[in-house]
Amino acid sequence: MQKATALAHPNLAFLKYWGKRDSKLNIPLNNSISMNLGGVYTQTTVEFDNALAEDEVLVVGQGAEAKFDRRVSKHLDRIRSLAQVSTRARVKTQNSFPAGTGFASSASGFAALTLAAAAALNLNLDERQLSILARQGSGSACRSIPDGFVEWIAGETSEDSFARQLATPDHWDIVDVAVAVSQEQKKVSSSEGHELALNSPFWDVRAGLLPSKYERMRHAILERNLVTFGQELETEAMMMHSIMMTSAHHDNTSWYSGIYYWLPDTLELIMAVQTWRADGLEVYFTLDAGPTVHLICLESNKSMVAEAVRRLATQHDRLNWVITENHPAPGARLVDG
Numbered sequence: 001m002q003k004a005t006a007l008a009h010p011n012l013a014f015l016k017y018w019g020k021r022d023s024k025l026n027i028p029l030n031n032s033i034s035m036n037l038g039g040v041y042t043q044t045t046v047e048f049d050n051a052l053a054e055d056e057v058l059v060v061g062q063g064a065e066a067k068f069d070r071r072v073s074k075h076l077d078r079i080r081s082l083a084q085v086s087t088r089a090r091v092k093t094q095n096s097f098p099a100g101t102g103f104a105s106s107a108s109g110f111a112a113l114t115l116a117a118a119a120a121l122n123l124n125l126d127e128r129q130l131s132i133l134a135r136q137g138s139g140s141a142c143r144s145i146p147d148g149f150v151e152w153i154a155g156e157t158s159e160d161s162f163a164r165q166l167a168t169p170d171h172w173d174i175v176d177v178a179v180a181v182s183q184e185q186k187k188v189s190s191s192e193g194h195e196l197a198l199n200s201p202f203w204d205v206r207a208g209l210l211p212s213k214y215e216r217m218r219h220a221i222l223e224r225n226l227v228t229f230g231q232e233l234e235t236e237a238m239m240m241h242s243i244m245m246t247s248a249h250h251d252n253t254s255w256y257s258g259i260y261y262w263l264p265d266t267l268e269l270i271m272a273v274q275t276w277r278a279d280g281l282e283v284y285f286t287l288d289a290g291p292t293v294h295l296i297c298l299e300s301n302k303s304m305v306a307e308a309v310r311r312l313a314t315q316h317d318r319l320n321w322v323i324t325e326n327h328p329a330p331g332a333r334l335v336d337g
């Protein structure tokens with residue numbers, strides 16, 4: 001085979017990866033836990049062709065971005081070197097979700113690219129090897145390889161830093177009701193943010209708390225204990241954002257006391273969640289490196305949560321909020337091109 005197509009979902013971290021032990025290899029400072037998001041995906045076709053002098057990258061619906069093309073080529077080089085070939089490839093990739101819906105395409109994109117390229121070159125890689133490869137393209141992409149609920153074992157070397165399944169997608173019928181409150185691109189990329197994590201004076205506190213938090217969250221998922229899970233989820237999101245907001249740094253023009261990914265609407269939703277829960281609606285939030293609020297609830301409460309969000313949006317005249325529903329989903333897989 002010289003051509004293959006793969007599909008992968010973005011994943012939502014419940015226990016976060018923020019800070020790297022090794023920036024080149026994307027080895028994280030801590031274990032993390034996530035769920036694949038069924039409502040959104042990236043589909044990527046890779047075709048190796050001896051007639052090509054250079055890799056060609058087409059992102060459907062988006063203009064060419066030299067930086068992204070270079071990242072894709074560099075990733076293909078890793079896979080070519082495993083297969084011991086130098087053939088260039090044509091890559092066509094398409095996201096089911098437009099920019100501004102609050103999902104980063106790097107995890108789903110690099111997971112789909114890894115699987116499609118490895119299959120096109122007939123590399124017989126197991127899930128762990130695919131995950132290790134995907135991680136080198138974009139850290140959290142390694143968690144989009146296995147199915148359902150996933151844990152990324154931080155490891156210390158490239159070979160022992162990989163993601164594996166914690167539970168199947170049908171293990172627990174929880175839903176992520178994602179509320180994207182802004183369509184603007186964030187000012188500090190997650191790659192830059194990872195580098196700044198250790199600037200926070202609270203990093204050591206976080207590092208001390210993480211191992212037991214990881215165990216509690218893992219067990220809460222395995223036991224389908226929404227109360228414990230939800231409490232770990234929210235406190236984890238707040239702890240990561242505390243690190244972000246206290247990562248002081250300079251750039252060429254100014255000094256910043258930290259990175260602020262929230263917008264006023266983010267806080268509006270955070271506060272609404274506390275009220276909804278006090279009123280008996282069981283829902284918990286988490287946040288990544290952006291203003292989008294992910295509301296986690298049982299499938300049976302999904303409509304009530306989405307309705308509560310729509311009411312809040314109407315009250316505050318927020319016509320730009322985009323709501324997406326995501327069920328736990330399988331990992332990266334080959335599909336017909």
Ligand code: PMV
Pocket residue numbers: 012013015016017018032104106138139140141190191194288289
């Ligand atoms: O994989 P990256 O470099 O996009 O980093 C992901 C960072 C967070 O989304 C904030 C946390 C995580 O674990 O996904």
